[in-house]
Amino acid sequence: MFTVNIISFFFIGSFVLVFIRDYLEEKELYKFLKFVLILLIIASIYNLLAGSFLLSGWEDPFINADAETLGRTGARRGGGLILLVIKFWPYFLIGWGGLNLYTIFFRGWSTHLK
Numbered sequence: 001m002f003t004v005n006i007i008s009f010f011f012i013g014s015f016v017l018v019f020i021r022d023y024l025e026e027k028e029l030y031k032f033l034k035f036v037l038i039l040l041i042i043a044s045i046y047n048l049l050a051g052s053f054l055l056s057g058w059e060d061p062f063i064n065a066d067a068e069t070l071g072r073t074g075a076r077r078g079g080g081l082i083l084l085v086i087k088f089w090p091y092f093l094i095g096w097g098g099l100n101l102y103t104i105f106f107r108g109w110s111t112h113l114k
Helices: 004-027 030-057 067-075 079-087 089-112
Strands: none
Touching (some): 004 030, 030 089
């Protein structure tokens, strides 16, 4: 149920849907916005569930990495942020899904789609 391909599909899809949502809000296309918000709710709930599921068996992928390799990777532009996201992936999924649900219900859904 929570494979890498499906998690990546919903995670990347939620990023794309956020940009589409912002565009539709600017153009005031509310019929399409409702559809996009429903898709974003599904993707956010899936991200929350996948992150919660991964918490039970998540193992730090950098546990056996040497400090020199991590230092060189982190020194690249944006490398440190990528290392943090990989290290705390389940928490990042839960945070991203929760943030999307929060913005949907307190910004998008309640203000424009009554």
